[in-house]
Amino acid sequence: MLITCLSGFSFHARKWKIKDRRKLHDKRLAKSGQLFTTMLNLVADKIEDPGPYAGSCGFKAGEKPDFKHVSLGDIMDALVQVRRASADEMVFAEPCARCSKMLHVEFNLSELSRHKPSEIGLEHLQSDKPISITISDTTLGEVEVFVRALRGSDMPTITKWASSTDQEPGLAEDVLNCLHIEEIRSQSGSAKVIRGLQDVLEFWGDQDFHVQDELAEAIEDFTGGIDTEIEEECPHCDVENQLSVPFDLRFFYPARPTGRRRRNSISSMRLG
Numbered sequence: 109m110l111i112t113c114l115s116g117f118s119f120h121a122r123k124w125k126i127k128d129r130r131k132l133h134d135k136r137l138a139k140s141g142q143l144f145t146t147m148l149n150l151v152a153d154k155i156e157d158p159g160p161y162a163g164s165c166g167f168k169a170g171e172k173p174d175f176k177h178v179s180l181g182d183i184m185d186a187l188v189q190v191r192r193a194s195a196d197e198m199v200f201a202e203p204c205a206r207c208s209k210m211l212h213v214e215f216n217l218s219e220l221s222r223h224k225p226s227e228i229g230l231e232h233l234q235s236d237k238p239i240s241i242t243i244s245d246t247t248l249g250e251v252e253v254f255v256r257a258l259r260g261s262d263m264p265t266i267t268k269w270a271s272s273t274d275q276e277p278g279l280a281e282d283v284l285n286c287l288h289i290e291e292i293r294s295q296s297g298s299a300k301v302i303r304g305l306q307d308v309l310e311f312w313g314d315q316d317f318h319v320q321d322e323l324a325e326a327i328e329d330f331t332g333g334i335d336t337e338i339e340e341e342c343p344h345c346d347v348e349n350q351l352s353v354p355f356d357l358r359f360f361y362p363a364r365p366t367g368r369r370r371r372n373s374i375s376s377m378r379l380g
């Protein structure tokens with residue numbers, strides 16, 4: 109099958125096989141943050157159209173892609189498309205945020221909305237040059253923030269921060285925002301340049317909420333991606349729950365048809 113990603117990059121791929129699932133139980137692989145890129149590298153064959161990755165990443169038609177160069181938006185989009193080749197439906201259970209009773213969620217992956225990267229975003233993926241965004245009213249006055257798209261090679265860092273349980277709650281989300289920032293330059297007063305995750309995080313933590321809103325909006329616009337948020341009303345307390353598509357075992361193991369799930373009870377009835 110041909111998978112065409114949001115950026116226009118396309119490649120030939122096969123479906124996941126039972127043996128591919130064994131990778132999902134490799135704890136070392138999951139911890140390393142390379143599970144998603146591995147699951148795509150397993151099924152990807154030749155590149156049809158290198159799209160923006162023809163530039164600095166050197167992708168060529170007819171060659172095998174390496175997903176460490178591919179943007180996170182394209183990676184998530186490709187994962188959903190490969191999953192849909194096996195099954196469109198997704199079934200999972202999550203506790204309700206209000207009453208904690210289990211919500212049984214069934215939805216179709218074709219319903220997730222997809223957003224293409226902007227022209228500036230495509231140019232950035234092509235050249236790998238950071239995009240400049242001006243944000244006023246920070247603790248350093250007006251600053252120029254140089255941002256970039258996250259790629260497959262950032263997954264180990266994202267996973268490390270997201271899974272470290274001894275971190276402050278909410279810190280992982282701030283890290284995800286700050287990983288997009290290559291450099292911050294103050295334009296007024298004494299010239300100052302902030303680089304490196306620790307220093308960027310420190311600057312970030314001191315800012316007003318509007319800085320996050322402005323930056324998040326700009327990043328969403330240039331990177332594109334898929335909306336992985338779904339709404340589910342709790343049948344017990346009627347509260348609307350905002351859930352995220354779980355990109356874990358439940359995503360990679362399509363649920364068995366309902367008829368199959370009852371097989372054991374049917375065979376025991378026969379035996380009886």
Ligand SMILES: [Zn+2]
Nearest residue numbers: 204207342345
């Ligand atoms: Zn509830």
